[in-house]
Amino acid sequence: MTNKNKQETITTKIWNEIPEDDNPFAAKVCYCSGFDVYGDLLGKASYIEYLYLLFKLEPPSQNHALLLEGLAIALANPGIRDHSVRGAMNAGVGGSTHASALMAALAVGAGNLGGGREVYNMVKYWEQCGTDINTWEQMIKEPPVEERADVWQPMEHAPGFDPNGDSCTLPVRQVLEHMVKIGESENLKWLQANRERLEKFAECPLAMSGVAATVLYELQLSSDQAEMLYLLLRLPGAAVHSLEQEKLGWRRYPFFGDGLKLQKYNPTENMG
Amino acid sequence: MGAIFPGEKVVLRGKDVLKELKDYRWIEYLLFGITGRDSPHLARLIEGMWLICTSFPDPRLWNNRIAALSATTRSTGVLGSAGALAVSEATIYGLKPIQGVSDFLYRTSEKIAGGQCLEDVVKSEVKKYRGIYGYGRPVADKDERVGPLMEFAQSMGAGEGPYTKLAFDVDNYLGSSRLKYRINASGVVAGLLADEGVTPKELYHIATLTFTAGVIPCYIDALEKPEGAFFPLRTSRVNYEGTTAFRVWGQ
Incomplete structure (x- = not known):
């Protein structure tokens, strides 16, 4: 039963505030999981350590901080041809608002192909398979099928692998190598040792999203947390490429003027 | 409310x-x-305008492309549409010109009523802002929507009001000037709706969702093709103009 005299509140374990003496709408002290953010943590913690704290409510161990630092760099710019960055650049060249550039990057970068949902799905695979190669083989070859319709499309490839790739690219291998070197992680070592076998099961090479998902799983983030952090970490590249294209303008950005071929429309083929 | x-x-x-x-x-x-x-009459006028003007299902258009890109990466339809909608608040097309030209017509009308001549007002606007929302168009010079839009408006008993006349007077002046800018659909819409008493901010809100009928087919189209197949780009499509030096971090 609701007490009508009691104000509704926001429940959190992350954030606590003490009000200013003269204004109940302004915070004087802000605590993140017990740490005084502006009076203590600022100047002591690195950005990466604070980011970890926000998600995990505990400071990271040294190797977890190193892993997240490495991942943040690996993901900061997915590259100018990445779909999410292209979404942001589309906003830039049209003179759209800067927030919309990031919204476009998030919308495009959220999906099953190289996006947040792919990471979500691969973390789920990790949770189920661990380092059991046989279970991975089964999961990849006979992926789980959701009976109910969802807003997300079913996966069309093994999560964490690139269906359009020919071989595992050098940056993916370099990031994996770096993570293995700094992470003291059995999962990452296992991924590196079994990459080629997994790629055979998936019939395509490991992707950056696959390395990212493994690192996020190693950081003991849930699939939801992993998806969210992956979305966040990929935005810097979208931001700067959008700003650059905004200055250059739409005339210097591909419009694919002759790239569209209109096929004869067949109503029965296109119904449903 | x-x-x-x-x-x-x-x-x-x-x-x-x-x-x-x-x-x-x-x-x-x-x-x-x-x-x-x-006002069923005004609502029908607006509905017909949006069909003619703003719901074009071409995935190359910058806002539509967000939906197509979202589909090619297998993001959700709503994320693609919402991203496209957010991007529609653009400068070279979309919400800024739609609101901007309405604002221009109201301001210009006031200035003319205050004794200024149209030529001076337009010249001053162009000098100050390097262009006028609602006139000129990226990619194409001619706007194929203007004729059908006026035909539709006239079928609804609209199109004879002072703001519509002003919109075309500006078009005549700009078309004969060195700029050669011609009126585009947003200029016509702004004139027609100003004659119905719609303010620039009301027009902005009314127009917010207009692109979605063109956006969603772009998502569906790309979804029916293999993932990642929407205008894939090789590395050779990167025209790098930055430093040619290969630098080493920390040195």
């Missing part, structure tokens, strides 16, 4: 939605929510 009373009723601008507004068309409801006006 409005509220839902669970299990009882829904109210918008003092009207019971389920009783008093239940026979509205959706566009009439949108118009009522934004302006408080009950």
Whole structure:
């Protein structure tokens, strides 16, 4: 039963505030999981350590901080041809608002192909398979099928692998190598040792999203947390490429003027 | 403005939605929510305009492309549409010109009423802002929408008002100037709706969702093709103009 005299509140374990003496709408002290953010943590913690704290409510161990630092760099710019960055650049060249550039990057970068949902799905695979190669083989070859319709499309490839790739690219291998070197992680070592076998099961090479998902799983983030952090970490590249294209303008950005071929429309083929 | 009373009723601008507004068309409801006006005629005029002007399903158009890119990466339809909608608040097309040209027509009309001549007002606007929203168009010079738009407006008994006339007077002047800018659809829409008393901010809100009927087919089209297949780019498509030095971090 609701007490009508009691104000509704926001429940959190992350954030606590003490009000200013003269204004109940302004915070004087802000605590993140017990740490005084502006009076203590600022100047002591690195950005990466604070980011970890926000998600995990505990400071990271040294190797977890190193892993997240490495991942943040690996993901900061997915590259100018990445779909999410292209979404942001589309906003830039049209003179759209800067927030919309990031919204476009998030919308495009959220999906099953190289996006947040792919990471979500691969973390789920990790949770189920661990380092059991046989279970991975089964999961990849006979992926789980959701009976109910969802807003997300079913996966069309093994999560964490690139269906359009020919071989595992050098940056993916370099990031994996770096993570293995700094992470003291059995999962990452296992991924590196079994990459080629997994790629055979998936019939395509490991992707950056696959390395990212493994690192996020190693950081003991849930699939939801992993998806969210992956979305966040990929935005810097979208931001700067959008700003650059905004200055250059739409005339210097591909419009694919002759790239569209209109096929004869067949109503029965296109119904449903 | 409005509220839902669970299990009882829904109210918008003092009207019971389920009783008093239940026979509205959706566009009439949108118009009522934004302006408080009950006008099937104006709602139909707006609906016809959006069909002719803003719901073009071409995935190359910058806002539509967000939806197509979202589909090619297998993101959700709503994320693709919402991203496209957010991007539609653009400068070279979309919401900024739509609101901007309406604002321009109102300001210009006031200045002319105050004794200035159209030529001076337009020249001053161009000098100050390097262009006028509603005139000129990226990619194409001619706007194929202007003729059908005026035909539709005239079929609705619109198109003869002072703001529409002003919009075309500016078009005549700019077309004969060195700029050669011609009126585009947003200029015509702004004139027609200003004649109906729609303000720039009302027009902005009314136009917010107009692109979605063109956006969603772009998403569906790309979804029916293999993932990642929407205009894939090789590394050779990167025209790098930055430093040619290969630098080493920390050295």
